[in-house]
Amino acid sequence: MRTVNDVPAIVKGGEPLPDGAAEATVAAEGTVRTGDGLDLSWRSWLPASPLGVVVVVHGLAEHSGRYGHVGRHLAGHGWAVYGFDARGHGRSPGPRVHVGRFEEFLEDLRAVVALARPRHPGLPLFLLGHSQGGLVALLYALRHPEGLEGLVVTSPFLDGHPSLRPSARFRLALALLRRLAPRLRLPSGIDARRISRDPEVVRAYVEDPLVSRRVSAGWYAALRRAQAEVRHGAARLGVPALVLASPDDRLVDPEAVRRFCSQSRPPRVETSWWAGLSHELLNEPERERVLARIDGWLEGRRQKTLSER
Secondary structure, eight states, X not given: OEETTTXXXXXXXXXXXXXXXGGTOEEEEEEEEOTTSOEEEEEEEEOSSOSEEEEEEOOTTOOGGGGHHHHHHHHHTTEEEEEEOOTTSTTSOSSTTOOSSTHHHHHHHHHHHHHHGGGSTTOOEEEEEETHHHHHHHHHHHHOOTTOOEEEEESOOSSBOGGGOOOHHHHHHHHHXXXXXXXXXXXXXXXXXXXXXXXXXXXXXXXXXXXOSEEEHHHHHHHHHHHHHHHHTGGGOOSOEEEEEOTTOSSBOHHHHHHHHHHSOTTTEEEEEOTTOOSOGGGSTTHHHHHHHHHXXXXXXXXXXXXXX
């Protein structure tokens, strides 16, 4: 494991932490082995005396390095933050953005949770997932709620935006490709101009060599199955959750998010809508307000957990 002294922590676009940031947090990185033998890249941002643990789950075709500002912010508020690159993403091994089943992404998350939990015994553990990471976090909470105090999801990928949904002919072709050529590379469909209104975020995303531009046919099929399971499981979600989304998101379907939240059991799921913002709420000009909303919810859940012990 290396520390911030010899590894620059990454902020959006791969920038090093500002001078003096190491005084507030310690950034470390390493690898963790999954149950099926992959060594995933992980990184952490740690305060001197953590109050709880947050595991960050990144979105489709990106990597944990784009969440350095989130890690630093949360660590500055007392949270031990762990991010990781899912298999086939960023610096982790595996065919680029390919899985046969989303259970493979759940295995990645399980490995990082198992890494973080014993390092901070007795502290509450939360998930923070964005887009595909939000879908993975919700699926994990539905299947493995034990030991989770709550989860925060931003712009969860419960369905694609109507303007981006594949046609019936394309879906039929995908069904064939899943069986005949599951690793065939296809365009991801992500228009960088739709991720953020901040031109620097868009520029950094486009220039980032660790961002993938293509996904596999097998991934598409696995995605649809995972989305259906989470949408149909809304009423079963027993882990407290904060869902943040924008009605103006043009990558995921805001109405799918709205339906999921309306079908969940109140007050288990709180919603926070951010009109006018693009897909990456944590990379919008209003990111500090979004992070403040997350801060308040996490601290509220932490206090409630302590009062119930």
